[in-house]
Amino acid sequence: MAKITYHTHNNKTYTVDVQKGLTVMEGAVQNDIPGIDADCGGGMACATCHVYVKEEWLDKIPAKEDGEEDMLDMAFEPKNNSRLSCQISVSDELDGLIVSIPSKQG
Amino acid sequence: MNKTDVLIIGAGPTGLFCAHQLGIIGLNCEIVDNLDKAGGQCIELYPDKPIYDIPAVPECTGEELTNNLLKQIKPFKVKFHLNERVEQLKKAESRWNVKTSGGKEFDVASIVIAGGVGSFEPRKFPVKECEKFEGNSLLYSIKDKSIFKDKTISIFGGGDSALDWAIELSNISNVNLIHRRDGFSGAESSVQKVKELNDQGKLNLFTKYQIDSVSGNKNIESINIKHDEGDIKEIKCDYVLGFFGLIMQLGPILDWGLNINKKTIEVNTENFETNINGIFAIGDICSYPGKLKLILSGFHEGALAARGCFKYAKPDEKLRFEFTTTSKAAQERLGIKK
Numbered sequence A: 001m002a003k004i005t006y007h008t009h010n011n012k013t014y015t016v017d018v019q020k021g022l023t024v025m026e027g028a029v030q031n032d033i034p035g036i037d038a039d040c041g042g043g044m045a046c047a048t049c050h051v052y053v054k055e056e057w058l059d060k061i062p063a064k065e066d067g068e069e070d071m072l073d074m075a076f077e078p079k080n081n082s083r084l085s086c087q088i089s090v091s092d093e094l095d096g097l098i099v100s101i102p103s104k105q106g
Numbered sequence B: 001m002n003k004t005d006v007l008i009i010g011a012g013p014t015g016l017f018c019a020h021q022l023g024i025i026g027l028n029c030e031i032v033d034n035l036d037k038a039g040g041q042c043i044e045l046y047p048d049k050p051i052y053d054i055p056a057v058p059e060c061t062g063e064e065l066t067n068n069l070l071k072q073i074k075p076f077k078v079k080f081h082l083n084e085r086v087e088q089l090k091k092a093e094s095r096w097n098v099k100t101s102g103g104k105e106f107d108v109a110s111i112v113i114a115g116g117v118g119s120f121e122p123r124k125f126p127v128k129e130c131e132k133f134e135g136n137s138l139l140y141s142i143k144d145k146s147i148f149k150d151k152t153i154s155i156f157g158g159g160d161s162a163l164d165w166a167i168e169l170s171n172i173s174n175v176n177l178i179h180r181r182d183g184f185s186g187a188e189s190s191v192q193k194v195k196e197l198n199d200q201g202k203l204n205l206f207t208k209y210q211i212d213s214v215s216g217n218k219n220i221e222s223i224n225i226k227h228d229e230g231d232i233k234e235i236k237c238d239y240v241l242g243f244f245g246l247i248m249q250l251g252p253i254l255d256w257g258l259n260i261n262k263k264t265i266e267v268n269t270e271n272f273e274t275n276i277n278g279i280f281a282i283g284d285i286c287s288y289p290g291k292l293k294l295i296l297s298g299f300h301e302g303a304l305a306a307r308g309c310f311k312y313a314k315p316d317e318k319l320r321f322e323f324t325t326t327s328k329a330a331q332e333r334l335g336i337k338k
Helices: A024-030 A055-060 A068-072 B013-024 B062-072 B160-169 B188-199 B251-255 B295-313 B328-333
Strands: A002-007 A013-018 A050-053 A082-084 A098-100 B002-009 B029-033 B079-082 B086-092 B095-100 B105-113 B119-122 B152-156 B174-179 B203-207 B209-216 B220-227 B232-236 B239-242 B246-249 B264-266 B279-281
Touching: A002 A024, A013 A024, A050 A055, A068 A082, B002 B013, B002 B079, B002 B295, B013 B029, B013 B062, B013 B295, B013 B328, B086 B251, B105 B295, B152 B160, B160 B174, B160 B188, B174 B209, B188 B203, B220 B239, B279 B295
Parallel strands: A002 A098, B002 B029, B002 B105, B029 B079, B105 B279, B152 B174, B152 B239, B174 B203
Antiparallel strands: A002 A013, A050 A082, A050 A098, B086 B095, B095 B105, B119 B246, B209 B220, B220 B232
């Protein structure tokens, strides 16, 4: 179990316990946190689970696989700390992770 | 007016297999899809990616799966209406009247929504003022490239559409290609070509830049692009093109009075009918306890929904359950000659 904090674009903050093995995307969807659409269901095929990872966590998350950066080209306002939340698996090391959700997913 | 038994909305794998199941039980159907080809997400999102969980098919790509499904429904001569989005459903006595974005009308006994996560629409620029120019000097697709002759065009994106159009238009226009990073997702040969053209001064490549603002009165006159490190460049141009792929939108489906929960339509698992009699939903767009968003689940749902459609198309007949291995009627419908 890891505590993950999601900041939404309208300045709401949700901190939830997400089980190990789930992704940061699933943590949001299962807890009804708005702003993560995940249209393709975690297939790295749509970029609608785009989040900004708080800088200090960036190097603690496993690096992007091939294809994630390509999908981020399609995301709404991508930045250097952009990730697809379906590609971040929750582990004990990520306890305390903070991500922000962009104002839109498409 | 197109009159048929069932209208299927969505030509993805689930919709295609439902057409097969309708054909087997002797019902006619037609299929509407907003894309220009059949296959849905399989074709649009992962035509080349292998799928490993289709029963009895150890491995196939989205494109192969689509082609096989099209082959499987060939005997039923299903009519496709592509590049059309269903806009309106209206009950007309015991049947339904359906209207599409292209003005086509259908008179059907029932409707099967196999719409995935909605219809594919182009992804747009994040900058609000872009809307003002959309359709005249800011475009997300190209219908007539001659309008760009001798004009200055700013193209955004890093995939094949952006690269291919940049190369193509560099012959007749002054092209700027702007992309958010140094890497591209498009074909390597196109990336090389773009770099060559840039070196030869035949197009201007700007990487690590994104759109910051657009200005102009009726038409775009200039745009500002912003580098990762913050510096802003002004570019004078006549047209702006954005190629950021497609996004799925539920669109008009939201207005049909269906029970919708988290962008999915609630159904019963007996025949996948929605809260409205005669409207069924199958595949990724439907939800029920235990729903898995797998293609194989969509096939099962389509088989049951097809049988659910029967009583609306043929209210005076009883549907008998039969196997394709032994049913003469099914084999005849499949065009099998013995």
